[in-house]
Amino acid sequence: MTTAPPHSVDHELVHAATDIARTRCRGDNHTVAAAARARDGRIITAVNAYHFTGGPCAELVLIGTAAAQGAYVLDTIVAVGDRDRGIVPPCGRCRQVLLDYFPAIEVIVAVGDRPRTPRTLPITDLLPESYVWADQQLDTAS
Numbered sequence: 001m002t003t004a005p006p007h008s009v010d011h012e013l014v015h016a017a018t019d020i021a022r023t024r025c026r027g028d029n030h031t032v033a034a035a036a037r038a039r040d041g042r043i044i045t046a047v048n049a050y051h052f053t054g055g056p057c058a059e060l061v062l063i064g065t066a067a068a069q070g071a072y073v074l075d076t077i078v079a080v081g082d083r084d085r086g087i088v089p090p091c092g093r094c095r096q097v098l099l100d101y102f103p104a105i106e107v108i109v110a111v112g113d114r115p116r117t118p119r120t121l122p123i124t125d126l127l128p129e130s131y132v133w134a135d136q137q138l139d140t141a142s
Helices: 011-024 058-068 092-101
Strands: 032-038 043-047 074-081 086-088 106-111 114-122
Touching: 011 032, 011 043, 011 074, 032 058, 043 058, 058 074, 058 092, 086 106
Parallel strands: 074 106
Antiparallel strands: 032 043, 032 074, 074 086, 086 114, 106 114
16 A cells, blocks of 8 residues: 555546547447556546457556657556546556556556546555566676
8 A cells, every 4th residue: 555645646547548548449349448547647548348359448448549640758647447437556467567668657446346536656656576587687787
């Protein structure tokens, strides 16, 4: 649990993800939407691509979508479930990928069991004592 004061919530991101979840998620293949704020201020959105083999979560689809749009640094991200489920936290795989791609990213999560009461945390608070891929790479320049 973090002892740092909570960071402000980007409500525009929450509304963007909620709108995409409501209007673009259909059936069982697309059940979660994500929205992220790029460093240049743009909002990027995406939905998951569920498949029984383990298709990518909305956060991972969003990383690729952002890169395709030339946004390589994301500052804040949120995921929202379809059918009015509210904010959902990133799974373990997404937490690790977000940390590796964007070590300073902030994640909007729900407070306890209240999916409509958000707070913003650094990714490192969601993955304490984590494995950082970049720190484990051999220095090939030696």
